[in-house]
Amino acid sequence: MDHKPYTILYVDDEEINLTFFSATFSWEYNVITALSAADAIRLFQENEVDLVVADQRMPGMSGVEFFEHIYGLNPEPARILLTGYGDLETIIQAVNQGKIFHFFQKPWVEQDLIAAFERALKIRTLQRENEGLIAHLKKSNDELSRALGEIQSLTMLLEEENQLLREEVNDNFNFDDIVSNSVNFQEILHRTARVAATEATVLITGETGTGKELLARAVHRLSKRRQKPFIKINCAALPIQLIESELFGHEKGAFTGAVSSRPGRFELAHQGTIFLDEIGDFPLELQAKLLRVLQEGEFDRLGATKTTKVDVRVIAATHVDLNAAVRDGKFRADLFYRLNVFPIHTPPLRERQEDIPMLVRHFVRKYALKNGKVIRRISKKTYQLLQAHHWPGNIRELENVIERGVIMSKTDKFKMQPGELGSTTVVAGSQNGVLESLDQNERLHIVRALQQTNWRVTGDQGAARLLQINERTLQSRIRKLQIRRPKELDD
Ligand SMILES: Nc1ncnc2c1ncn2[C@@H]1O[C@H](COP(=O)(O)OP(=O)(O)OP(=O)(O)O)[C@@H](O)[C@H]1O
Numbered sequence: 305m306d307h308k309p310y311t312i313l314y315v316d317d318e319e320i321n322l323t324f325f326s327a328t329f330s331w332e333y334n335v336i337t338a339l340s341a342a343d344a345i346r347l348f349q350e351n352e353v354d355l356v357v358a359d360q361r362m363p364g365m366s367g368v369e370f371f372e373h374i375y376g377l378n379p380e381p382a383r384i385l386l387t388g389y390g391d392l393e394t395i396i397q398a399v400n401q402g403k404i405f406h407f408f409q410k411p412w413v414e415q416d417l418i419a420a421f422e423r424a425l426k427i428r429t430l431q432r433e434n435e436g437l438i439a440h441l442k443k444s445n446d447e448l449s450r451a452l453g454e455i456q457s458l459t460m461l462l463e464e465e466n467q468l469l470r471e472e473v474n475d476n477f478n479f480d481d482i483v484s485n486s487v488n489f490q491e492i493l494h495r496t497a498r499v500a501a502t503e504a505t506v507l508i509t510g511e512t513g514t515g516k517e518l519l520a521r522a523v524h525r526l527s528k529r530r531q532k533p534f535i536k537i538n539c540a541a542l543p544i545q546l547i548e549s550e551l552f553g554h555e556k557g558a559f560t561g562a563v564s565s566r567p568g569r570f571e572l573a574h575q576g577t578i579f580l581d582e583i584g585d586f587p588l589e590l591q592a593k594l595l596r597v598l599q600e601g602e603f604d605r606l607g608a609t610k611t612t613k614v615d616v617r618v619i620a621a622t623h624v625d626l627n628a629a630v631r632d633g634k635f636r637a638d639l640f641y642r643l644n645v646f647p648i649h650t651p652p653l654r655e656r657q658e659d660i661p662m663l664v665r666h667f668v669r670k671y672a673l674k675n676g677k678v679i680r681r682i683s684k685k686t687y688q689l690l691q692a693h694h695w696p697g698n699i700r701e702l703e704n705v706i707e708r709g710v711i712m713s714k715t716d717k718f719k720m721q722p723g724e725l726g727s728t729t730v731v732a733g734s735q736n737g738v739l740e741s742l743d744q745n746e747r748l749h750i751v752r753a754l755q756q757t758n759w760r761v762t763g764d765q766g767a768a769r770l771l772q773i774n775e776r777t778l779q780s781r782i783r784k785l786q787i788r789r790p791k792e793l794d795d
Pocket residue numbers: 478479480481482483484510511512513514515516517518519581621623666699700703
């Protein structure tokens with residue numbers, strides 16, 4: 305490989321001159337020679353030439369004409385003319401027009417030529433540095449615009465994620481550790497840890513409040529996706545149109561009100577985990593689209609012309625029997641099999657009563673801290689009482705009962721009476737003497753208000769105004785209690 309920094313092209317119709325020139329200057333420079341102007345033009349185009357030296361008298365084309373020609377091709381390389389004859393007028397004109405850098409009378413003196421080459425090449429060096437600088441600036445500029453574009457789309461994603469996180473914090477979701485010492489549940493935790501390390505889809509089944517979401521989060525936390533987002537969607541809380549756009553996103557103008565395009569939760573969960581809660585309520589019409597994401601990792605945003613690819617691990621949860629839903633034609637069998645790769649069942653609290661004391665201590669500590677109370681002991685009778693209860697709402701119900709008890713507690717010994725237990729979980733006033741849970745009652749009350757306002761939540765005519773509660777609180781209650789507008793009333 306030749307490391308000489310500059311290339312000189314020399315054209316002369318006498319071979320002996322070419323040989324002599326090469327012998328003199330090849331030490332310093334890459335020398336390319338040509339016997340005719342035509343050859344030189346070709347070589348000029350094929351090589352990166354820094355300096356061109358030409359004889360004035362050549363058959364077909366004079367040196368000055370040759371320089372005019374290559375000036376048109378690329379004006380940057382310096383041009384030096386060698387002449388043995390008069391022709392001075394033409395030459396001076398060419399010098400004045402900048403077509404020639406210098407000219408020398410033959411026979412040339414080596415030192416003079418070297419000095420001229422050096423001056424010309426110095427200019428060439430500066431030109432090269434400028435070119436490099438301009439290319440660098442242009443590159444930096446391009447990179448800057450690309451980075452700006454990326455920042456803009458990342459900002460959008462972050463805003464969406466923040467919104468979701470804010471919703472979660474508002475809804476007071478629990479991020480505490482899983483508490484359990486029953487053999488039964490230890491086995492479940494063992495299975496959870498094992499599946500977490502894989503990429504398998506997980507289906508968590510179990511009654512409401514048994515810790516399905518807690519396990520889903522644990523799978524994410526124990527997986528190699530832990531640094532990436534965990535995105536949750538409750539499939540029961542949203543009408544079908546909203547589920548589609550929430551999950552898969554939409555393009556601007558995809559439907560009335562879609563004023564800008566928006567990424568869906570699958571995109572937000574890219575490289576992370578998506579948790580599809582209440583998958584049993586996932587609309588049949590959208591199940592094929594969900595199956596496609598699970599199988600191919602791709603989907604189309606609403607109104608999109610191109611397909612979006614994502615890398616998302618799916619965890620689904622349900623409290624309904626999906627097998628039965630498949631039998632009833634409410635759930636696609638292929639989707640069920642695809643989801644049911646690794647099933648985990650969370651047993652109801654009544655089947656793991658030995659966990660109750662530990663859970664009680666955990667929740668007492670948690671809510672004492674939250675409410676600024678000092679509680680040092682829990683009465684034996686309270687343990688017995690709580691362990692004997694049936695807990696239809698499972699751990700969530702136990703947690704609610706204890707939160708209420710801690711708030712009411714007046715001493716550092718935590719005590720609960722049977723009546724207190726009932727007053728939180730069971731209320732009077734239901735029909736036919738059958739007692740209903742507080743949640744059920746609240747649900748019924750909200751549904752009645754929504755029916756009266758034609759399912760409007762906000763504004764003067766909305767249910768929040770009717771119930772005299774804050775609009776956001778009502779929205780959060782509707783989500784929590786999974787209240788949905790009946791299908792026939794949609795639109
Ligand atoms: N083993 C546990 N240790 C500590 N807290 C628990 C445990 N299991 C559940 N919880 C708490 O109980 C509450 C309900 O749990 P979670 O939301 O995970 O249940 P779920 O089965 O997903 O309920 P749903 O079906 O109603 O969505 C949460 O506040 C959670 O932190």
